[in-house]
Amino acid sequence: MGDGRIVAIADVLELIDLAAGRLRKESGGALWDEATHTPAELPPEKTEPTVLIVDDSITVRELLSMTFNKAGYRVEQARDGQEAWEKLRSGLPCDIVFCDIEMPRMDGLELLSRMQKDPILTDLPIAMLTSRGADRHRQMAVQLGARGYFTKPYLEEALLEAANRMLKGEVLVITKAEAS
Template sequence: MRALIIDDSRTMRSILRRIVTGVGFETAEAGDGQEALERMEDGFVPDVCLVDWNMPVMDGYTFVTRVRDNPEWRNVTLMMVTTESEHAQIVRALAAGAHEYVIKPFTPEAIVEKLDLLGLIARESV
């Protein structure tokens, strides 16, 4: 399985990378939505994207809408991992095509649980 971690914080990308590699994912990282789209266009098509909302260049919401506009990426699972906690923002992201929503700060177990609920983790990894 492949995960693309999209966050403008290098520290947050490192934390998420440790969590998802710990349950068997190959990872790539991007500092904003535009960089993430470029990685995907260059051939790294992930099974799941862990997406921050507030980033420079291209925010996470715009990234989600761009991924959903591309039929080649319709099977990519999108999980928002963000400080945006307003109900309206959560609804907006889910309506745009995000599958899950995790509010920072989070525990590693919360990320693993969401990935498991999405069917992205082999049972022996949990």
């Protein structure tokens, strides 16, 4: 506090994830009592997929969050590629990423490139959601490993259907060169 008092801060969402088994505690943590975790305990089944929405526009993030929440997804947000990268590298449990291309600090293509080079994140499906409809942007995203490419404005139903298909392993982008 401003007067020098110490105040405990808890990340309530992380505590809920820990309790629900969606997040594993790091081994060797001094704050957790190993004796309370018995090998017979199985974490509950994960019922809702988690989507990470990466966009510098708060409006877009909130609209996408409402769309995915209504469809039963757990939603995380990042303001730009740098924040998304930090969250993913710190162990954020995530099943799919929807990412803008043009953002400050780290753009979506740089985030995509970093994720493809990371052995832990390379299989995480990422879809670009951008106002850039030119084929060259689409080709760059595909070459960097994007599994989906959507332009704004978007249809909620189409985006949700695409997310479900990508979660099942489908790649939904093709370039004009591949189509011919």
